[in-house]
Amino acid sequence: MTEATQSSRPLPILETVGVTKHFGGGRSLLTRSPVIRAVDSISLAIQPGETFAIVGESGCGKSTYARLLTRLLDPSAGTVHYAGNDLAQASGDEMRRIRRELQFVFQDPFASLNPRMNVGAIIGEPLWLEGMPRAERRERVAALLATVGLPASTDRYPHEFSGGQRQRIAIARALAGGPKVVIGDEPVSALDVSVQAQIVNLLEDLKNQFHLTLVIVAHDLAVIRHMSERVAVMYLGEVVELAPTDTLFRTPLHPYTQALLAAIPIPSLAVRPQKTVLGGDVPSPAAPPSGCRFHTRCPHVRPRCRDEHPALESAGDDRTVACHFWRDIGGLATPPPSNTRSTAFERRLEIYRGHQTAKASSPTSLGDS
Amino acid sequence: MPAIGQSTSPDRVAAEATISALDPNRAAEQTILSVDNLTLRLQNRPNGPALVDGIGFSVESGRTLCIVGESGCGKSLTALSILGLLPPAIRRSSGTVRFRGVDLTQLSERALEDLRGNAIAMIFQEPMTSLNPAFTVGNQIAEGVMRHKGVSWQTARARALAMLELTRIPAPKDRFNAYPHQLSGGMRQRAMIAMALANDPMLLLADEPTTALDVTIQAQILALIAQLQAETGTALILITHDLGVVAETADDVAVMYAGEIVESGSVADIFADPQHPYTIGLMGSMPSVGPRTSRLATIPGQVPSANEMPAGCRFSPRCPLADTRCRTMRPPSRRFGADHSALCWYAPIETSETAA
Numbered sequence: 001m002t003e004a005t006q007s008s009r010p011l012p013i014l015e016t017v018g019v020t021k022h023f024g025g026g027r028s029l030l031t032r033s034p035v036i037r038a039v040d041s042i043s044l045a046i047q048p049g050e051t052f053a054i055v056g057e058s059g060c061g062k063s064t065y066a067r068l069l070t071r072l073l074d075p076s077a078g079t080v081h082y083a084g085n086d087l088a089q090a091s092g093d094e095m096r097r098i099r100r101e102l103q104f105v106f107q108d109p110f111a112s113l114n115p116r117m118n119v120g121a122i123i124g125e126p127l128w129l130e131g132m133p134r135a136e137r138r139e140r141v142a143a144l145l146a147t148v149g150l151p152a153s154t155d156r157y158p159h160e161f162s163g164g165q166r167q168r169i170a171i172a173r174a175l176a177g178g179p180k181v182v183i184g185d186e187p188v189s190a191l192d193v194s195v196q197a198q199i200v201n202l203l204e205d206l207k208n209q210f211h212l213t214l215v216i217v218a219h220d221l222a223v224i225r226h227m228s229e230r231v232a233v234m235y236l237g238e239v240v241e242l243a244p245t246d247t248l249f250r251t252p253l254h255p256y257t258q259a260l261l262a263a264i265p266i267p268s269l270a271v272r273p274q275k276t277v278l279g280g281d282v283p284s285p286a287a288p289p290s291g292c293r294f295h296t297r298c299p300h301v302r303p304r305c306r307d308e309h310p311a312l313e314s315a316g317d318d319r320t321v322a323c324h325f326w327r328d329i330g331g332l333a334t335p336p337p338s339n340t341r342s343t344a345f346e347r348r349l350e351i352y353r354g355h356q357t358a359k360a361s362s363p364t365s366l367g368d369s
Numbered sequence: 370m371p372a373i374g375q376s377t378s379p380d381r382v383a384a385e386a387t388i389s390a391l392d393p394n395r396a397a398e399q400t401i402l403s404v405d406n407l408t409l410r411l412q413n414r415p416n417g418p419a420l421v422d423g424i425g426f427s428v429e430s431g432r433t434l435c436i437v438g439e440s441g442c443g444k445s446l447t448a449l450s451i452l453g454l455l456p457p458a459i460r461r462s463s464g465t466v467r468f469r470g471v472d473l474t475q476l477s478e479r480a481l482e483d484l485r486g487n488a489i490a491m492i493f494q495e496p497m498t499s500l501n502p503a504f505t506v507g508n509q510i511a512e513g514v515m516r517h518k519g520v521s522w523q524t525a526r527a528r529a530l531a532m533l534e535l536t537r538i539p540a541p542k543d544r545f546n547a548y549p550h551q552l553s554g555g556m557r558q559r560a561m562i563a564m565a566l567a568n569d570p571m572l573l574l575a576d577e578p579t580t581a582l583d584v585t586i587q588a589q590i591l592a593l594i595a596q597l598q599a600e601t602g603t604a605l606i607l608i609t610h611d612l613g614v615v616a617e618t619a620d621d622v623a624v625m626y627a628g629e630i631v632e633s634g635s636v637a638d639i640f641a642d643p644q645h646p647y648t649i650g651l652m653g654s655m656p657s658v659g660p661r662t663s664r665l666a667t668i669p670g671q672v673p674s675a676n677e678m679p680a681g682c683r684f685s686p687r688c689p690l691a692d693t694r695c696r697t698m699r700p701p702s703r704r705f706g707a708d709h710s711a712l713c714w715y716a717p718i719e720t721s722e723t724a725a
Contacts (some may be wrong), residue, residue: 057583058554144598145707162671192439193610197654199666219583224658226665249658263611264658269640277592278585281553340659341652342641348654350721351718352646353666355689 011044013085013181013213014102016070017077021064024286025041034286038064040237041078043312053224053245056234057365060284065234066071066185066217070102071095085252091236100126100177107186109166113144113158119145120154126176141284145257146170147209148202162202175206182206183215188223195337200227207354221264225249233257237285243319251320255298255329268340300329303349380489400469401446401572401604402451403427407464408553409446409628410455411453418675419625420459421446422628428621430571433598435636438625439651441672444608447625448574450478451606452489453481468572490565494577496557500549507533507545510564517568532563534591555586559593560630573598576608591618612655616640624648627672627683634709644703644711646688682714690715 018041025035039061046052060301062247067073068080071087080087080135082098090098120141127137127228142152148168158166167187174182188196189202200223218224224231224245230301231248233241233256243256252258259278280297283289289296295305305322323329342347409421419606421443428434436444448712449455451466453473455715464486466473468489471482487490501509511528515522526545533541536559549557558578565573575594579587579721595618598605607618615622632645643649670687682700685691700714 057585058619111694164671193437193612193651197656197665197667197672198669199397200656201667204664219655221584222658225658226661246660259585261658262586263585265591265611265617265656267612267616267640267652267655269616269637277588279589281555281586282583312585344642345640345652348643348649348718352649352653352689356667356669359689 002222004267010048012081013048013083013156014046015081015217016065016068017043017079017081019065019068019080020066021061021073021074024279035070036285037237037288039068040288041076042237042239044232044239044242046181046213046215048213049211050230051216051228052233053216053218053223053228055220055221055231057260057282058306059236059285060283061235061237062217063185063236066104066183067213069183070104073102089122096129099129103177103178103179103182105170105174105182105184105187108190108303109163110190112170113166115158116173118155118157119150119161122158123154123173123176126173130177139170140176140357144175147175148172149198149204159222162195164192164198167191167193167199171202171206175210179210179212181213181215183217185217185236186219187216189218189220196223203227221249221260233260235287236282238293238322239320240294240323241319241321242312243315243321244317245255247317247319253326253329254293254294254313254323255300255320259297259299292322300325302350372554385412389445389471391433399429400427401430402469402606404447404451404568405467407447407450407466409443409450409455409459410462410464411445413462415460415462418678419462419630420675421450423464423691424623424625424628424630424631424632425464425632426621428572428606430604431598431602433619434620434621434623435608435614435619436608436623436625437610437615437651439672441611441627441674442625443628444625445576448491448576448606448608451574452485452491453478454485465500466697472526485518486513488564488570488571489572489574490568490570492558492565492573492575492578494580496581497549498556499561500557502549505546506552506560506626509566513564516648527569529563532567533560533648535566535597536560538563552644554582555589558582558586558590562590562593562597566601566603569601570603570606574606574608577610579614580606580610584674587614594618622650626677628675629683629712631684631713632711638709640706643714644705644709644718645684645713646690646715647684648711649686649718690718718723 017186019039020041021039023036023038024033025053026033030076042065054062056066064073068075082102087097123141123144124137127140139156145152148171150165150168161169188199203214206212216224216227228245231243231245232239233254234255241257248257249261252261263278278297283296291307292305292310296300298305310322310324311321313327391706399527405425406423408419408420408423411417424447426434436447438444446459450461457610461474505579507529509528511525514525514528530545533544538544538556539557543558544552552560579590582590591614591635595683609615618634622636622639623630624647626647634647639648643652650668654668656665675684679685680694681697682691682695683697688695690699695714698699700712702710702712704710
């Protein structure tokens, strides 16, 4: 981030400066394991109260970056600041306090909940660590369960719940400490579409209710478009484009962002586009390409891209892009067609929603569980 | 380039001969597969709940049928039952699966083995678990060719290499000798497609073929499947949960919920004129890449388990429009056009609205 953006905004709640994470590189007797450059010098500032999304394909380093933000991993270089505190300098006590405010929701609710603890113990554990007395804790857990739309049965175990309900449990646990920031690493991607919509809506409600800052790591661009205010697009450990969500989806500047948007299958018949499909695979982060890391797949590649690494530069409107030629190719992209729905569908969806609202307010409601 | 596009290829003639031998009375129709009244139950509970309940659909040569639904709706079981690959705990209690007029449910295991990977091929969701880690990719593809075509190992290997080239896998000669773990997810799925198409199948079943892949790789694989299908005229049944994939690939759509096809029609019918409340809720709960308009619609609750299947409409516990009749009586199949129908008491819901 440049100084200009820092001075024009309030103090960022989370900020990374040149944060880098390399894995491997260890030596054994004769060999040396390759260095995986998972995250390479990312500088970002996340503002309080915003929903910030990090998008990219598998292996781009987005999950590693999310873990660096909460010091679940220690960076190889660079710093992470939470509300002005350098996480690397924080003592054990300070870190425990910070973690209460900085919570994480993992992708797979089948792996992230301890199967031998019941729901009351899972959600109550952070409160117990705070030293909250038992009776008070029980009340608080019941309130948290109600907040996330689950029945108040604290003696059940994770296996008794469906995927969507488990993700609600994980969210309730994240809320227990009274967080200011919730970081979700693909929080809805393991869920079915209809359940995914429930969790997306729940996260939005909780954000408004508790004035949270949300950081959402995802690969699903439609979910990101729906939820977030700003998006960082990652490719091979680097941020290649950062922009407000609407701007990014309307006029993607980086050729990788353009390719990502063009690849989304659109659930609408208005257009069955002849899409230009991006060729090749993501190269290995153990041996990233020289120059611009995207040059091996870029449809607009020129000689300069192979040698010279493009820096993130300002492209106006609060956005930055890392491409030598974004001015030339930015306009070339056809924006993704908006999801045009038929009038018959819109009319019926209105009726559907109308009945749903009526049912939710009636006493025989089954609830949104 | 192998001659997989021609109906006169020796492979296809051999396959047709197999089928003709099975049923001399078969009509020379375009319908490749037709499934009727298929019901699947647990082996040890013959009177228990139906996991798949009386479904029927058909697919014609060169066309794509998308079966769409969420986890547990029975879409994968349906695909496995076509090939006679149901797990031992599950049994077909009624229904026919006619492949070019031949009822596959009446065939011996040996006859089915001759069809699998030959006239009917399948691509699974997770290429890592469906490829054998102990053999090279090339040998696995060649094995299927040798088994079904009775050709020499050299011919089979040449065919396997040609198929890898056809799927535009980078450096096919190197990949031929690679083990599955040495390939990326996208390349493994290409190898699976090469294997599935190596014997010129007349019917290809693809169960969530791109779900495990990144979006740019998914676009590559879908484009590849569509192109190969156009060249070979293979009938395709694509199983997916992604309505975006449906809109981009399907000719016909069957929406499954809790073991039933709740709505079916052409892709235009389903997207322009969705009738079943589940279809409507499912479409409304998908976030859009267009500008945000409102909160997502939701379908409250979750799919009922087989043991607690409601007596009436299976969607009634989650349906905002459901009333007592829906909860107690099975809904009728209502028709809205030549091929468009939905299982619902209230469809079209706007007319019921005014009546209510």
